[in-house]
Amino acid sequence: MGVASPYHARRALPRVARPRIVAAKAATQGEMGMRMLMRRGLASLVLACGLIAALAAPAVAQEKKIKIGVVYDLTGPFAGGGSDLHYLGAKIMIDYINRTGGVEGYKIEPIYVDAQSKPDVAINEAVRLIEQEKVDMLLGFFSSAECVPAAARIEQFKKFMWITTCIAAPVLEGRNMKYVFRPQPFGRQWGVSSTAMVAHYSKAQLGKDPKDVRIAIVHEDGAYGTDVAKGTAEGAKTVSLEVVLHEGYSATAPDLSSMITKLKRARPDVLFHTGYNPDITLMLRQAREGGLRFSTLIGHGAGYGVYSKLKETLGADASHIFNVDPISIWQANAKALRPELIPLIKTIGEDYLKAKPETTIKSAHVGMAASNTYLFLSDVLPRAIKKYGGIDSEALRKAALDVDIPEGGTMLGFGVKFLGEGSTMAGQNDRAAPVVVQYIDDKAWVVWPPSQQEREPVLKLPASSPYAAK
Amino acid sequence: MPRRLGEYRPDATRSENALNVARMFDIYLLEAAINGILLGGVLALLALGLNLVFGVIDVVWICYAELIMMGMYGMFYLVSVYHFPFVAAALISIGLVAILGILLHLIVIAPLLNAAPINQLLATGGVLAFLQALATVVFGIDFRNLGIRMPVIEIADMFISYARLLAFGTALAGMVAVYLFLTKTYTGTAIRAIAQDRQIMPLMGVDSRRIYLVTSAIGGGLAGLASCLLVLQYDVHPFIGLTFGPITFMICVLGGLGNMIGGFVAAFLFAEIISVGGLYLDLEWGYVFAFVFFIVVMFFRPRGLLARNS
Numbered sequence: 001m002g003v004a005s006p007y008h009a010r011r012a013l014p015r016v017a018r019p020r021i022v023a024a025k026a027a028t029q030g031e032m033g034m035r036m037l038m039r040r041g042l043a044s045l046v047l048a049c050g051l052i053a054a055l056a057a058p059a060v061a062q063e064k065k066i067k068i069g070v071v072y073d074l075t076g077p078f079a080g081g082g083s084d085l086h087y088l089g090a091k092i093m094i095d096y097i098n099r100t101g102g103v104e105g106y107k108i109e110p111i112y113v114d115a116q117s118k119p120d121v122a123i124n125e126a127v128r129l130i131e132q133e134k135v136d137m138l139l140g141f142f143s144s145a146e147c148v149p150a151a152a153r154i155e156q157f158k159k160f161m162w163i164t165t166c167i168a169a170p171v172l173e174g175r176n177m178k179y180v181f182r183p184q185p186f187g188r189q190w191g192v193s194s195t196a197m198v199a200h201y202s203k204a205q206l207g208k209d210p211k212d213v214r215i216a217i218v219h220e221d222g223a224y225g226t227d228v229a230k231g232t233a234e235g236a237k238t239v240s241l242e243v244v245l246h247e248g249y250s251a252t253a254p255d256l257s258s259m260i261t262k263l264k265r266a267r268p269d270v271l272f273h274t275g276y277n278p279d280i281t282l283m284l285r286q287a288r289e290g291g292l293r294f295s296t297l298i299g300h301g302a303g304y305g306v307y308s309k310l311k312e313t314l315g316a317d318a319s320h321i322f323n324v325d326p327i328s329i330w331q332a333n334a335k336a337l338r339p340e341l342i343p344l345i346k347t348i349g350e351d352y353l354k355a356k357p358e359t360t361i362k363s364a365h366v367g368m369a370a371s372n373t374y375l376f377l378s379d380v381l382p383r384a385i386k387k388y389g390g391i392d393s394e395a396l397r398k399a400a401l402d403v404d405i406p407e408g409g410t411m412l413g414f415g416v417k418f419l420g421e422g423s424t425m426a427g428q429n430d431r432a433a434p435v436v437v438q439y440i441d442d443k444a445w446v447v448w449p450p451s452q453q454e455r456e457p458v459l460k461l462p463a464s465s466p467y468a469a470k
Numbered sequence: 471m472p473r474r475l476g477e478y479r480p481d482a483t484r485s486e487n488a489l490n491v492a493r494m495f496d497i498y499l500l501e502a503a504i505n506g507i508l509l510g511g512v513l514a515l516l517a518l519g520l521n522l523v524f525g526v527i528d529v530v531w532i533c534y535a536e537l538i539m540m541g542m543y544g545m546f547y548l549v550s551v552y553h554f555p556f557v558a559a560a561l562i563s564i565g566l567v568a569i570l571g572i573l574l575h576l577i578v579i580a581p582l583l584n585a586a587p588i589n590q591l592l593a594t595g596g597v598l599a600f601l602q603a604l605a606t607v608v609f610g611i612d613f614r615n616l617g618i619r620m621p622v623i624e625i626a627d628m629f630i631s632y633a634r635l636l637a638f639g640t641a642l643a644g645m646v647a648v649y650l651f652l653t654k655t656y657t658g659t660a661i662r663a664i665a666q667d668r669q670i671m672p673l674m675g676v677d678s679r680r681i682y683l684v685t686s687a688i689g690g691g692l693a694g695l696a697s698c699l700l701v702l703q704y705d706v707h708p709f710i711g712l713t714f715g716p717i718t719f720m721i722c723v724l725g726g727l728g729n730m731i732g733g734f735v736a737a738f739l740f741a742e743i744i745s746v747g748g749l750y751l752d753l754e755w756g757y758v759f760a761f762v763f764f765i766v767v768m769f770f771r772p773r774g775l776l777a778r779n780s
Contacts, residue, residue, distance in 0.1 A: 264501075
């Protein structure tokens with residue numbers, strides 16, 4: 001690092017003083033006078049430097065660091081599907097904390113790595129960060145396909161893992177993880193939430209009782225899509241919606257036209273879709289070309305959370321599409337949040353626009369990662385240092401289990417209380433929940449749950465939409 | 471779970487089960503079959519250039535789909551950023567990818583012409599990784615599209631994608647054009663001659679280096695042509711090649727590497743299995759059946775459906 005240690009600075013003083021005495025005996029008077037002056041000057045200079053170093057010593061000693069391995073997909077299909085926005089959110093927050101003095105004397109030293117949208121790379125990078133970079137903990141992870149195996153591997157190392165993004169339940173479910181924590185809601189909550197909304201408004205807006213509403217569930221067949229679809233099926237069963245098609249597909253499939261034909265045959269009123277991106281735009285493009293009609297389209301996060309991309313591909317047809325995700329921090333009810341969070345939300349927005357000036361609607365993805373990163377840096381980490389005496393995995397784990405934040409205590413609106421050992425979802429935030437938003441006229445409106453509703457949902461697509469059921 | 475078409479349920483009556491089987495043969499089956507033909511057109515177009523290059527130069531361009539990706543980026547920038555008319559942009563993109571094909575030959579393939587096939591494969595595999603990384607650095611990770619919405623053709627409750635139809639028609643036209651070029655022109659005859667015997671033809675006065683360059687340019691040009699049509703159906707991103715590359719290679723092998731007609735037939739067979747298979751079972755099962763078909767063919771005809779004799 002090139003910073004002189006206080007130990008070496010103090011040792012330098014006697015080394016300079018000793019030769020001064022020996023030399024004084026050998027020199028003539030005149031020479032001695034000059035040399036004395038020069039040496040005194042030199043000695044004074046060294047002494048001054050030593051003093052400065054000694055004074056600076058406490059400050060240098062205070063500059064402790066916590067090395068955090070930050071893992072997102074910066075290349076590959078997941079990057080454009082939202083991972084780069086999560087990376088941006090986490091980076092904005094880490095930079096902000098460092099800019100404002102760090103955490104309890106600790107500077108955050110992030111090591112950003114690219115999982116390349118590949119689970120094997122995510123695992124290898126996590127192991128490299130632990131074994132070679134000697135990180136204290138890991139943070140991030142966008143894709144559930146990476147998260148599920150990476151979490152198990154990191155747990156084996158007994159390293160602390162703070163998940164900002166991936167939502168699939170199998171990351172934690174039944175695994176009794178000790179060091180893996182996720183403040184995010186989990187996948188099945190997405191489907192449960194959206195089906196509840198449809199059932200609530202079906203009679204008024206679709207003119208049908210829930211039991212007569214035909215729904216289709218289509219999803220990418222990775223851990224993320226499968227888990228969300230499972231929640232959708234569970235939710236549909238709870239509120240008595242009729243599932244007429246339930247189908248998975250590979251996110252890299254070059255053609256989805258067979259599925260479109262099948263959907264046409266099934267004639268759903270409501271289409272519940274979970275995908276990343278290019279598969280979302282491919283499906284919607286082929287749905288339009290294939291003449292698929294429905295009343296309502298509900299997307300479940302990932303690519304549906306990046307409205308600018310939907311708009312770019314679908315144009316005006318992106319209007320009235322629903323998306324389920326944790327609330328955008330820029331839409332959270334400011335009156336219900338802790339007051340100190342409000343200026344922070346503004347700062348994150350400004351930094352976001354500085355990094356991506358072309359943004360029209362600020363994506364919820366950035367705020368999600370920023371909020372979850374902030375939660376760790378402002379709550380868990382200080383408690384680990386102050387109450388449990390350090391930043392080792394055990395201290396971080398205890399500090400995380402102590403978190404008890406009521407609703408309104410995070411930028412995402414929800415509270416935080418992690419389920420502990422013995423629970424089937426140990427490490428999961430029990431107070432997290434997603435909301436349903438609807439894109440209308442280039443604005444994202446929170447339409448569900450009623451407690452956070454900005455306006456009522458419009459279940460029927462406008463007649464001008466090529467997808468609208470005739 | 472909803473009941474699948476054709477599914478037999480012991481608890482249902484005989485007539486209910488019979489009706490469920492009969493319902494399988496409806497208009498949607500016809501639509502799936504047509505979709506399969508159109509997908510086959512796309513895949514045939516992709517396989518055409520790869521087969522031509524292998525047939526003549528005897529080197530597999532593993533990075534073929536990445537050349538298509540570069541062409542798609544060319545189309546995006548020319549049409550969306552520089553506002554070129556679509557046809558002009560297509561001609562420029564075809565030209566640019568043809569030049570890329572020539573450069574690929576001169577820089578990577580030519581020095582390895584006499585090397586072991588595995589070295590040639592590794593070299594073009596390296597180009598694949600290079601082009602992906604280059605596209606990531608230069609174009610970024612965003613998904614891009616032209617924002618062009620093609621019309622839809624509706625016939626008797628069936629919908630046919632105009633973009634797919636265009637790709638299908640172009641694949642047919644491309645196939646005929648390449649066939650005519652190879653059979654009716656002097657250069658085409660020389661290309662066929664080189665393809666038949668690489669050692670003897672140079673002794674008979676054929677300039678093999680020139681022929682290789684022409685073939686690489688045509689192969690690249692066909693990749694460029696494919697890119698102009700794919701950009702109407704797919705978003706372009708640095709890893710779009712992974713969607714098409716493996717399946718294109720499989721089709722070429724299934725048809726008989728280097729055999730253009732074989733590749734054409736294989737593309738339609740493969741696409742029909744995916745499309746119709748995916749209609750009655752999960753979409754992924756369509757791919758499973760297609761791959762099983764591939765494996766079975768490889769057992770009985772290891773050189774492909776319409777393998778060359780030599």
